[in-house]
Amino acid sequence: MNKLLTFLIALLMCSTSWAAATITIVNGDPPGIGFNDPTPVTPVGGNTGITLGAQRLNAFQAAASKWGETLNSTVPIRVLATWDALPCTDTAAVLGSAGALEVFSDFPGAPQPNAWFGKAETNKLIGFDADPDTPDIRARFNVNLGQPGCFTGSPFYLGLDNQHGPYTDLVTVLLHEFAHGLGFQTYTDDQTGELLAGIPSIWDYFLLDTSTGKVWKDMTDAERVASAVKSGKLVWNGVLVTAAAQSVLQRGTPILTVLTPPEVAGVYQVGTAGFGPPLSSPGLTGEVMPVLDTPPDLGLACAPLSPINLLAVKGKIALVDRGVCTFVVKIRNVQDAGAIGAIVADNVAGAPPPGLGGSDPSIVIPAVRITQEDGQVLKQALAKRTRAHSGMFANLGVNLGVRAGADPLGRVLMYAPRPNQPGSSVSHYDTSATPNLLMEPAINADLTHEVKPPFDLTYPLLRDIGW
Template identity: 85%
Template structure:
C-alpha cells in the first residue's frame, strides 16, 4: 500500500557513496539557478567550491555524508533537491523543508502492520527500491536568503566547519531537514488529528500523551488534536531515545514549584532568563507578592516602584506582567525595590512560556516567565492578600532528578505548543532540551554537526521507528 505525496520534476544527478548507506543528491534546479549558479565564490570553511552552486552542492554532500555514515541501508537513498524562493521577510524566513515523497504500509516484513513508513525506510526494510521512478526525499531551500527583503545580510554559511558566526549554518539545516525526510515526522495531521488515509504513522505508535496514557495510534481525531497542544505532556515513548537521553541530556530541569496554598500548589513550566543568576538546587524559596502599578490590575514595573509596591515586594518574589518595556528594565526596578526573585506572567495565551532575552550583569536575582494562564491562576490565589502578605510560597529552582527535556520518568518531551504551530508541532523535540538538539523546531547557533549520542538524539528516534 502506498500514497504518492509529491510529483517529480526533471532531474540531474550527482551522487556519493559511503560504507553504511549511499546518499544521492538529485539536482532538480534549472540552468543558472541553485546548484547550477555559476557566480564566483571564495572557498570557505573547508568548502573548496569556486562557484556558489558548487559550494551549495558540497554542503549538501557533507550532510549526506554524515547521514550516510550513520544509517544502515543496502538501498541507495535519493534526495531530490532544489533551491526555491521560499517565504521570507526582512526579519524572518523559511530556511528550507524536506519530507518523504511516498509512504508505504503493510509491505512484507513491516515491523508494525497498519503503519505508514517513509520511502527511504521502507526500502531499507524490504531490501529494494519500492518505486524506482520516484526519489525518496524532497528537499527545498531558500535561494534568496540574505538578499534584500529576505533576512537581509544574513545568508547561509556554506563552510563545512560550523564556524558560521551570526549566519545560519547550511549543513546544520540540511542535517535537520534530511532527518524529517528519513522519518522524523508524523504523516498524521497535527491540527485536526486526521490520519493519512485512515492509517497511523509509525511515529504515532510512540507518541504518548501522559495525561491520558494513550499513544496517538489509539486516539480519536479529536483526542490527537487536543494532545498536540499539551505542552510538557506529550512524550516519545521509545526505548532507544529514553536510553540515549541519559547520556545526551543534562541533569536538571528548571521549574517553578508552588508550595502553598493547596489549590495552586504544584510544578509549573517556566522560561528562564539569559540574565541574572542561573537557577540551581535547592533553589530560592520565598513568598510571592504582585506588583500592581498599571490599571486595570496589572504590574508592569516599567518605572521605579512606588513606596507601597516596594514595601510589598521587599524580601519577596515579585509577580509581574509582561509588556510595556524590556525584561531588563522590569528586573532593575524590582531588584532596586528589594525583591529576591521575579516571576513574569505572559500577556498572551500560549505554552510553553518562552525564555527571556537581554543582558545586564547588574541583575543578581533570578527571573523566570510563566504562561498567561498560570499567571492568572496565581493572581486569583492571592486576590485576598494583605499589603505585605499573600500566603503563596514558591521555589525557583532546578529538579536534578529530571533531565532537561524529559518528563519525570525520563521520556523525552515532544514539541506541543499552544496554539498549534503547523509544520513544527509534534514532529520535533521540545525546546526545553539541554543541550540544544538538532531536531528542535528552530536551529540553534550552538549545534554541532552531529546526529547521534553522546551529542544528539536524532538517530536514536529513527532507530525506534525501525531504522
C-alpha cells in the same frame, strides 16, 4: 512526476555517497540555477568547489555522507533536490524543507502493522525499492538567502567545517531536513488531528501525552488537536531515545515549584532571565505576593513601588505582569522594594514561556517568566491574601533530577507550543533541550554536525521507529 524524474535522472548530474547506506542527490535544477549556478566562488572551509553551484552540491554531499555512514540500508536513498524561492523577509526565512514523497503501510515484514512508514525506511525494511520510479525524499532550499530582502548579506555558509560565524551553516540545515525525509515526522495532521487515510504514522505509536496517558494512535482527532499544544506534556516514549538522553541532555531543569496552597501546588514551566543570577539548586524559596498598581488588577511595576506594594513584596517573591516597560525595569523596581525574587506573568496566551531579555548588572535577584494561563491560576489563588501575606510559597530553582528537555521520567519532550506552529509542532524536539538538539524547530548556531549520542538524539529516534 514519474516522467519528470526519468528525465532528470537521464539528463542531470547525480552525486552519490557509498557507506552503510547509499544516498544519491538528484539535481532537479534547471540550467544556471541552484546546483548549476556558474557564479565563481573561492573554496571555503574544506569545500573545494569553484562555482556556487558546485559548492552547494558539495555541501549536500557532506550531509548525505554523514547520514550514509550512520544509517544501515541496502537500498539506495534518492533525494530529489532543488534550490527555490522560499518565503523570506529580512528578519525571518524558510531555510529549506524536506519530506518523504511516499508512505507505505502493512507491507510484508513491517515491524508495526497499521502504521505509515516513509519510503526510504520502507525500502530498508523490505530490502528493495517499493517504487523505483519515485525518489524517496523531496528537498527544497532557499536560493535567495542573503540577497536583498532575504536575510540581506547573510547567505548560507557553504564550508564543510561548521565554522559558519554569523551565517547559517548549510550542512547543519541539510542534516536536519534530511532527517525529516528519513522519517523524523508524523504524517498525521497536527492542526486537525486527522490521520492520513485513517492510518496512524509509526511516529504516532511513540508520541505520548502524559496528561492523558494516551499515545497519538489511540486518540480521537479532537484529542490529537488538544495534545499538539500541551507544551511540557508531550513526550517521545521510545526506549532508545529515553536511554540515550541520559548521556546527551544536561542534568537540571529550571522550574517554578509552588509548594502551597494545595490547589495550585505543582511544577510550572518557566522562561529564564538573561540578567541577574541564574537559577540554581536547591534554589530560592519564599512567599509569593502580587504587585497591584494598574486596574484591573495589573501589576506592571514600571515605576518605583507604592508604600503598599513595597510592604507586600519586601522579603518575598514578587509576581508582576508583562507589559508597558522592559523586563529589567520591572525587576529592578521590585528589587529596590526589597523583593528576593520575581515572577513575570505573560500578557498573551501561549506556551512555553519565552525567556526574559535584557541586561542590567545591578539586578541581583532571580527572575522567571510564566505563561498567561499559569499566571491567572496563581492570581486566582492569591486573591485570598491579606495585605502582607498570601500563604503561597514557591521555589525558583533547578530540578537536578530532571534533564533539560526531558520529563521527570526521562522521556524527551516534543515541541508542542501554544498556539500550534504548522510545520514545526509535534515533529521536532522541544526547545528546552540543553544542549541544543539538531531536530529542534529552529537551527541553533552551536550545533555540531553529529546526529548520534553523546552529541545528539536524532539517530536514536530513527532507530526507535525501525531504522
